[in-house]
Each structure stands twice: as structure tokens, then as C-alpha cells.
Amino acid sequence: MTNAVAVHGVGTSHFGRQPERDLVALAWDAVHEAFTDAGVEEVDAVWVGTVFGPPGVAQRVLRAMGITGIPVITVENACASGTTAFAEAHEAVRTGRYERVLALGIEQMSTAFDGAITPEDTDPEGRTGLALPALYAMAAARYLHLGAATPEQLAAVSVKNHAHALHNPRAQYSGRYTVEEVLASRMIADPLTLLQCCPTSDGAAAAVLGPATGGSREVRVRGLALRSGVPWNHASPHVWGHDIVRDTAADALAAAGLADVADVDVLEVHDAFTIGEIVTTEALGLVKPGDGGAAAARGDTALGGAHPVNPSGGLLSRGHPLGATGLAQIAEITWQLRDEAGARQVEGARLGLVETMGGGVSVLDGNACVVVLLEAP
Amino acid sequence: MAAVDALEEAVPHPITVDPRPQVTTGPDGLPRVLGIRCRACGEVAAYRWPRCPACRGAVEPAEFGPDGTVWSATVVRIPVSGRTPPYALAYVDLDAGPRVLAHVLPAGGPAPVIGSRVRLAEATPTGDVQVEVVP
Ligand SMILES: [Zn+2]
Numbered sequence: 001m002t003n004a005v006a007v008h009g010v011g012t013s014h015f016g017r018q019p020e021r022d023l024v025a026l027a028w029d030a031v032h033e034a035f036t037d038a039g040v041e042e043v044d045a046v047w048v049g050t051v052f053g054p055p056g057v058a059q060r061v062l063r064a065m066g067i068t069g070i071p072v073i074t075v076e077n078a079c080a081s082g083t084t085a086f087a088e089a090h091e092a093v094r095t096g097r098y099e100r101v102l103a104l105g106i107e108q109m110s111t112a113f114d115g116a117i118t119p120e121d122t123d124p125e126g127r128t129g130l131a132l133p134a135l136y137a138m139a140a141a142r143y144l145h146l147g148a149a150t151p152e153q154l155a156a157v158s159v160k161n162h163a164h165a166l167h168n169p170r171a172q173y174s175g176r177y178t179v180e181e182v183l184a185s186r187m188i189a190d191p192l193t194l195l196q197c198c199p200t201s202d203g204a205a206a207a208v209l210g211p212a213t214g215g216s217r218e219v220r221v222r223g224l225a226l227r228s229g230v231p232w233n234h235a236s237p238h239v240w241g242h243d244i245v246r247d248t249a250a251d252a253l254a255a256a257g258l259a260d261v262a263d264v265d266v267l268e269v270h271d272a273f274t275i276g277e278i279v280t281t282e283a284l285g286l287v288k289p290g291d292g293g294a295a296a297a298r299g300d301t302a303l304g305g306a307h308p309v310n311p312s313g314g315l316l317s318r319g320h321p322l323g324a325t326g327l328a329q330i331a332e333i334t335w336q337l338r339d340e341a342g343a344r345q346v347e348g349a350r351l352g353l354v355e356t357m358g359g360g361v362s363v364l365d366g367n368a369c370v371v372v373l374l375e376a377p
Numbered sequence: 378m379a380a381v382d383a384l385e386e387a388v389p390h391p392i393t394v395d396p397r398p399q400v401t402t403g404p405d406g407l408p409r410v411l412g413i414r415c416r417a418c419g420e421v422a423a424y425r426w427p428r429c430p431a432c433r434g435a436v437e438p439a440e441f442g443p444d445g446t447v448w449s450a451t452v453v454r455i456p457v458s459g460r461t462p463p464y465a466l467a468y469v470d471l472d473a474g475p476r477v478l479a480h481v482l483p484a485g486g487p488a489p490v491i492g493s494r495v496r497l498a499e500a501t502p503t504g505d506v507q508v509e510v511v512p
Contacts (some may be wrong), residue, residue, distance in 0.1 A: 057449040124396045137451035190452045231430045233476045
């Protein structure tokens with residue numbers, strides 16, 4: 001006997017560089033909003049996603065808001081930590097282990113890093129100096145070499161997502177940029193320029209999950225999947241991160257009983273770098289192989305297009321506090337499916353998809369990927 | 378005595394085991410990367426791991442290189458702890474071997490063209506795998 005599961009409420013802090021606020025304050029903003037949204041005062045368990053900790057951070061922020069005594073579990077899955085917390089919370093409700101569960105993602109990066117995330121010294125590629133932008137730059141350079149994308153198409157993703165964020169007051173950055181301006185911004189790792197990279201951010205995001213009761217504001221979890229990467233090398237014709245997204249999406253669509261990802265009305269995907277959104281839309285099967293960049297340039301994936309991707313502005317604009325990102329994506333799709341997304345609303349959206357992919361462990365095609373399918377009330 | 382132990386505990390230890398691929402010199406005097414080959418599925422890796430990362434099969438020691446092809450490459454232009462930008466990095470598919478991440482000679486030079494042939498050089502004094510473009 002298992003339960004159908006719904007998202008009963010969501011909330012987020014503001015996203016951005018806010019070193020003057022601590023994680024207690026950021027987490028409170030997210031949890032207070034999610035509890036108010038769900039109309040609840042308490043939960044039975046909490047899963048917390050965070051990458052850079054520090055140890056004990058989950059209990060430290062939760063005790064400040066009177067959430068003590070119940071099971072608190074911290075998970076780390078790189079950029080997919082928040083959606084991993086969501087996936088575990090979902091499973092706990094689905095199986096009846098707990099009735100009502102909070103999934104919380106938190107990260108404060110401005111106080112931990114001056115610039116890009118420091119590569120992990122115990123990893124071969126981190127120790128070799130492969131900063132995360134450089135890992136994505138390898139994929140972008142390969143795409144350009146194969147003619148699978150142009151520099152202008154890479155830039156079009158940044159133009160699109162920064163324009164989407166104009167309508168998202170919680171986003172760190174927004175703006176009407178031109179392709180030329182994106183390409184002329186400072187080179188970070190060839191061919192990725194500054195405006196093609198997500199900023200360093202602080203933030204928190206939360207969701208309250210429980211059994212679906214058919215309530216008018218409940219967003220049903222139609223299906224989800226989580227995978228960790230297998231070895232990635234010359235045996236794959238694809239760039240790093242493609243195959244794990246493809247395979248996780250196939251699992252999630254099967255769990256949701258959906259035959260075609262094109263049935264999805266609105267998507268929030270992992271665009272930590274412009275090339276990431278291009279590869280992801282191809283891996284999901286939303287566009288044809290090699291057409292991800294062209295689809296962005298044509299406006300297919302813009303608000304008003306056939307398949308709007310990252311109406312929130314994505315990680316590129318909202319910012320990317322690693323542990324919080326996945327739950328901010330869940331919050332955005334929840335608002336979209338409840339017709340509460342204001343000027344960035346995708347008209348009549350009934351089915352939404354969230355995808356988060358985190359990586360950094362050498363040899364593997366990603367540390368973890370989570371894909372979630374959500375359905376309107 | 379206890380106080381001295383506590384003090385020593387508080388000092389962070391350096392990472393004593395280098396995680397990067399080890400470069401050795403082959404019988405022909407040319408550099409090789411030490412690794413493994415899976416006896417079950419043929420998977421290769423540039424690390425001396427106890428099992429195959431693809432199928433968990435038994436592995437045997439193997440050496441790879443010195444020649445390979447650039448799968449992709451970039452130039453890192455941002456500050457990274459302990460390094461001086463800009464520096465070029467390449468993913469190199471060693472012939473019949475694994476894909477390895479390498480710095481590109483000459484240091485501070487451009488990224489090699491994707492698809493170009495490269496050869497392992499000796500590791501840097503600090504332990505980075507290096508390649509140079511074969512003329
Ligand atoms: Zn094997």
C-alpha cells in the first residue's frame with residue numbers, strides 16, 4: 001500500500017550574494033513561507049540538502065525555528081542535493097514511513113568562496129585544477145568543434161534566461177542582454193564567458209510533502225527518479241553529463257506513466273552554464289540531438305515558445321546556492337502549475353519537469369541526477 | 378602531553394596520497410600512465426583501483442600511452458587555488474586507453490585543437506599529467 005504524494009507548500013529565500021544574512025535567516029524565510037503555503041505548523045521528518053555544510057548545519061538552522069526532536073537527515077549529491085532531499089522526502093511519504101515531510105535545501109557560498117568553487121583536492125581532476133566552469137567548457141568546446149552549436153547559440157541561452165528573470169523578483173540577476181554582450185563578457189574558460197556562468201549565491205528553498213488528498217492547491221508528484229553516474233569516456237559519443245540525464249529522465253517518465261517528454265508544458269533544468277541547458281534539452285529528448293542551441297536561439301525554449309525552459313531565469317540568473325537550487329526549481333514549477341507565476345506564467349501549464357545534475361567526481365558521468373514530474377491540481 | 382596531542386590534532390594534515398594518475402617511464406624511455414584493464418568487460422582506467430568501475434569485474438594492471446587524441450580542451454582564465462591562470466587543460470583519449478585530464482605544454486600556451494595528436498610528457502614536479510602536441 002503506497003500513497004500518491006503531493007507538494008502542499010513551497011517557499012524560498014531571496015537568492016543572491018547576502019553574506020550579511022546567515023543560514024538561520026535564509027532557511028527561516030524558505031521554511032516559514034513553505035509552512036504558511038501548506039497551512040501546517042509542523043512536520044514529521046526533515047531531509048536537508050547541502051554541499052558545503054558545515055557539519056551540523058541542518059540541526060543548527062532547524063532548532064532556531066523550533067523544529068527539534070523529529071528525524072533530521074542531511075544529504076549531499078553535489079548540485080542535485082536539494083532534489084535528492086526532495087526525492088527522499090517523497091519516498092518517505094509514498095511508503096507511509098512519515099505522513100508529512102519537509103525537504104529543505106540550504107547553501108551559503110559567498111562566505112566560503114572568493115570566486116569559482118575551489119576544485120576538490122582529493123579528486124584527481126580537482127587536484128589537476130579543473131574548476132567546474134572548465135568541465136562545462138570542455139563540453140561546450142566539443143559542441144563547437146562538432147558544429148552541434150555556435151557561440152551565438154550558447155549565448156542565446158544566457159540572453160533568454162536573463163530576460164526570463166526580469167519577471168522573477170527572487171532572482172540574483174536579470175537583464176536584457178544581447179548575444180554580442182554575452183560573448184563580449186570576460187572569458188572564464190574558453191569558450192564560456194562570464195554571462196554564461198551561474199553566479200556565486202546564498203539561499204534556501206523548501207517544500208512540504210504529504211499524501212495527495214485532491215486539494216485545490218496540491219501539486220501532485222507524478223513520478224521521479226534519481227541516478228548516480230557510471231564511467232564516462234570514449235565509449236559514449238556524448239559530452240559529459242548527457243547520458244545520466246537521458247537515463248534518469250527515461251526512468252522518471254516511466255514512473256510517471258508518460259510516453260513523451262514533449263507532453264511537458266514547462267521545465268526547470270540545470271543551466272549552471274549555458275552549455276548545460278543545451279545538452280540537457282537534448283538529453284531529455286525535448287529537442288533533437290544537436291538542436292538544443294538552435295532551439296534556444298529560435299525561441300522554442302523561451303516563454304511563449306513551444307517548450308518554455310527555465311521561466312525563473314534558471315541557475316544563470318536566479319543564482320546557484322548548490323543545496324538550495326533543486327528545491328528552488330521545485331518551487332518554481334509548483335507556482336507555475338498553480339498559475340501563480342505572475343508575469344513569467346506559462347499559460348495553462350498542467351505538467352512540469354524539474355531536472356538537476358550534479359558532478360565533479362572524475363571518471364563518473366555526474367555524481368547524481370534527479371528528474372521530477374509534477375502535475376497541476 | 379595531552380595538550381600537545383590536541384595541538385597537533387588541530388593542525389590540518391596535508392593530503393598525503395596524490396589522487397592524480399601516476400606517470401611512469403616505459404622500457405622505450407617514453408612516459409606511460411599506470412592504470413587497470415577489466416578482465417571481464419575491457420574497461421580501462423588511469424587508476425590502480427581494486428575493481429572495474431563499470432562492471433565490478435576483476436582487473437589487471439595496465440600501462441597506457443604515450444600517444445593519444447584530444448577529445449576536448451579549454452583554457453582556464455580564472456584564479457584557482459595554487460595555480461596561475463591562464464592554463465590549458467585537455468581531455469585526452471590515450472590510444473586503447475582511458476580518457477585522462479592533462480595540462481598542455483608549453484605552460485601558458487593555447488588550448489590544443491580538438492582531434493589533434495598529443496603525447497604524454499613527464500609529470501610536472503608537483504604531479505600534474507602533461508601532454509604536448511605531436512608536430
Ligand atoms: Zn568491467
